Amino acid sequence: MSPRRLFAMMYKEALQILRDPRSLAIALVMPLMQMGLLGYGVSLDIKHVPICVYDQENSQLTRSIVSRFDAAGWFSIDRRLHSQAGVRHAIDAGECIAAVVIPVDFSRTLASTGAASIQAVFDATDVNTSNIAQGYLQGIVAGVNAEIETRWSAAHGVRASGVGRIDLQPGTWFNETLDSRNFIIPGVVAVILALIGAQLTSLTVSREWERGTMEQLISTPVTALEVMLGKLIPYFVVGMIDAAVCLALTVFWFDVPFRGNLLTLFAATALFSLVVLGIGYMISVRIRSQLAASQIALLVTLLPTTLLSGYTFPIDQMPRVIQAITLIVYPRYYVTILRGIFLKASTLFDLWQPLLGLVVFAILIVWLASRAFHKRLD
Amino acid sequence: MSANAAPTIRVSGLTKRFGAVHAVRGIDFEVSAGEIFGLVGPDGAGKTTTMRMLAGVLRPDAGTLSIDGIDVARDPEKAKLHLSYMPQRFGLYEDLTVGENVFFYAELFAVPRRERVARSAELLHAAGLEGFERRLAGQLSGGMKQKLGLVCALIHTPRVLLLDEPTTGVDPVSRRDFWAILYRLRESGVSIVMATAYMDEAERCSRLALFHSGEVRHCDTPARLKAAMPGALLAVHAAQPRAVHRALAGLPGVLGALLMGDRVHVRVDDAARRVPELETALRTAGIADARIDPAAPGIEDVFVALLGTPAG
Numbered sequence: 001m002s003p004r005r006l007f008a009m010m011y012k013e014a015l016q017i018l019r020d021p022r023s024l025a026i027a028l029v030m031p032l033m034q035m036g037l038l039g040y041g042v043s044l045d046i047k048h049v050p051i052c053v054y055d056q057e058n059s060q061l062t063r064s065i066v067s068r069f070d071a072a073g074w075f076s077i078d079r080r081l082h083s084q085a086g087v088r089h090a091i092d093a094g095e096c097i098a099a100v101v102i103p104v105d106f107s108r109t110l111a112s113t114g115a116a117s118i119q120a121v122f123d124a125t126d127v128n129t130s131n132i133a134q135g136y137l138q139g140i141v142a143g144v145n146a147e148i149e150t151r152w153s154a155a156h157g158v159r160a161s162g163v164g165r166i167d168l169q170p171g172t173w174f175n176e177t178l179d180s181r182n183f184i185i186p187g188v189v190a191v192i193l194a195l196i197g198a199q200l201t202s203l204t205v206s207r208e209w210e211r212g213t214m215e216q217l218i219s220t221p222v223t224a225l226e227v228m229l230g231k232l233i234p235y236f237v238v239g240m241i242d243a244a245v246c247l248a249l250t251v252f253w254f255d256v257p258f259r260g261n262l263l264t265l266f267a268a269t270a271l272f273s274l275v276v277l278g279i280g281y282m283i284s285v286r287i288r289s290q291l292a293a294s295q296i297a298l299l300v301t302l303l304p305t306t307l308l309s310g311y312t313f314p315i316d317q318m319p320r321v322i323q324a325i326t327l328i329v330y331p332r333y334y335v336t337i338l339r340g341i342f343l344k345a346s347t348l349f350d351l352w353q354p355l356l357g358l359v360v361f362a363i364l365i366v367w368l369a370s371r372a373f374h375k376r377l378d
Numbered sequence: 379m380s381a382n383a384a385p386t387i388r389v390s391g392l393t394k395r396f397g398a399v400h401a402v403r404g405i406d407f408e409v410s411a412g413e414i415f416g417l418v419g420p421d422g423a424g425k426t427t428t429m430r431m432l433a434g435v436l437r438p439d440a441g442t443l444s445i446d447g448i449d450v451a452r453d454p455e456k457a458k459l460h461l462s463y464m465p466q467r468f469g470l471y472e473d474l475t476v477g478e479n480v481f482f483y484a485e486l487f488a489v490p491r492r493e494r495v496a497r498s499a500e501l502l503h504a505a506g507l508e509g510f511e512r513r514l515a516g517q518l519s520g521g522m523k524q525k526l527g528l529v530c531a532l533i534h535t536p537r538v539l540l541l542d543e544p545t546t547g548v549d550p551v552s553r554r555d556f557w558a559i560l561y562r563l564r565e566s567g568v569s570i571v572m573a574t575a576y577m578d579e580a581e582r583c584s585r586l587a588l589f590h591s592g593e594v595r596h597c598d599t600p601a602r603l604k605a606a607m608p609g610a611l612l613a614v615h616a617a618q619p620r621a622v623h624r625a626l627a628g629l630p631g632v633l634g635a636l637l638m639g640d641r642v643h644v645r646v647d648d649a650a651r652r653v654p655e656l657e658t659a660l661r662t663a664g665i666a667d668a669r670i671d672p673a674a675p676g677i678e679d680v681f682v683a684l685l686g687t688p689a690g
């Protein structure tokens with residue numbers, strides 16, 4: 001391999017990236033768009049879900065509970081109802097997703113028995129939203145319970161548990177704010193990188209075939225390895241820039257807490273980029289049309305990444321056969337690493353298994369890619 | 379042409395099939411240093427396939443092929459150090475400037491920096507591309523693109539230059555620049571192989587290989603090919619050359635009739651005997667303004683005479 005020819009290839013490729021609006025758009029604009037689309041669109045969160053409240057007691061305590069529903073930001077109290085019939089009507093008419101009914105003897109029951117219940121009626125036509133809304137309501141109620149307990153303890157001078165009981169539910173781990181976004185967005189980064197990476201390189205060799213520049217290029221002493229590296233390295237830089245932008249958005253725009261190690265994140269991202277760029281390159285070598293190559297790249301990256309990487313559907317809830325298949329679905333390793341780093345502060349040692357998976361894939365793909373290209377027309 | 383020197387290019391029994399299509403059927407030829415060797419023949423005769431095998435981008439199915447003693451089929455990468463190939467379709471990067479394309483090809487062939495600067499200035503000047511260094515290759519005219527292709531092909535001083543119809547669609551001024559460069563290369567001992575569809579260009583080649591259905595049917599200098607043409611050539615001038623062609627084709631003694639724009643080239647077995655017969659036939663056909671002169675054959679005539687089909 002001649003460093004001089006390699007640099008010439010890299011320089012040429014970089015110039016072409018900078019001058020090709022299509023490549024540039026894929027490289028710079030698409031990640032931002034997808035980050036917005038997937039970050040907001042696929043989010044399982046709820047914001048300002050309309051709820052109605054029928055506060056039969058209307059005491060200081062119940063009013064403070066109701067005001068918490070409002071203050072959390074997840075719900076907006078659109079209507080206050082004054083009858084059971086009104087509750088039914090509001091749900092039927094689709095005026096609210098959930099109606100909260102506080103019984104007339106709420107405070108008294110709570111004071112005398114230490115437990116009371118709030119009724120919540122959900123519009124289950126949108127199962128997803130109503131399930132999520134239910135979770136959030138329970139979270140708020142749990143907060144109220146904790147306060148009642150603290151207050152009771154302070155008043156009576158003894159530590160008490162089970163004093164204020166308004167339907168306490170088990171809490172969630174690693175995602176205390178109940179933000180599904182924290183779980184989803186690191187996976188979004190993997191999806192975007194897989195998509196963009198393979199898209200970028202899927203065009204690079206097929207473009208040379210399509211434009212007729214390949215025939216002249218392969219008549220020069222440039223080697224297949226120089227062609228591959230000369231094309232992959234500039235796009236690797238682009239991919240890492242994209243990754244940095246997406247990860248920065250994750251932390252600074254979507255406020256996902258970052259608890260892990262930056263170096264581990266960098267290593268995993270570099271390995272994953274290498275895998276997806278290599279896959280795009282191999283497709284590009286085989287398929288001599290830009291359109292067909294980019295379509296195939298889309299298929300090969302998008303489907304496994306969205307469906308089988310654990311990004312949306314947890315792998316441990318898949319059938320065993322599918323779970324076994326996910327072992328060769330390379331994005332699962334990166335998604336696992338990202339979530340580990342972001343949410344659990346996992347260390348390099350904790351993540352050795354998925355990291356090893358990525359290393360194996362990176363070596364395999366680069367090796368296959370280096371053998372894929374032949375300097376021949378036939 | 380140095381007849382004693384060992385040939386730079388040796389081709390023997392070269393064969394290439396694409397499925398059922400037998401594109402090149404066991405061709406042989408040799409090209410010496412300082413020769414411009416022309417490949418002439420109709421589309422699909424096997425010229426481009428031969429060029430691609432010479433360039434080492436297509437593997438021959440059979441036969442041998444060597445450039446400067448290097449077996450191109452076995453070691454194409456070594457041969458590529460010494461050759462330059464300009465494909466039929468423009469092969470440079472249209473989104474790179476003239477200067478960037480030249481730089482890229484110079485680097486691929488590891489041309490030393492000082493040599494590159496001097497040589498690219500000289501070549502760009504000869505090609506009339508001075509002052510266009512910063513223009514994108516895609517924004518050049520057809521002729522300028524081809525000349526840029528030649529500049530990139532010559533930046534590393536190759537011993538063999540392979541040109542596949544380099545002047546197709548090129549304006550006359552650019553073609554003249556192009557040929558001026560080729561003549562200078564020939565002086566410096568470069569072997570040039572060139573496929574061409576233009577008969578006036580074929581005339582300028584040192585030697586020609588006449589391709590037909592994947593075979594080289596004849597291979598010699600243009601002068602000797604013309605001398606080998608059977609029969610005598612007559613030019614019939616008339617206002618209605620098509621009518622002349624209709625009246626004369628197929629008459630006894632007429633070996634061939636070829637429409638050449640404003641005249642018809644008629645090849646006959648014996649000029650002295652046939653001219654009066656042709657005059658009679660023309661009068662019978664009602665063509666009064668025809669004039670018959672002896673004519674010097676062009677390569678096109680030779681091609682038709684030898685192969686029975688037009689070259690282009």
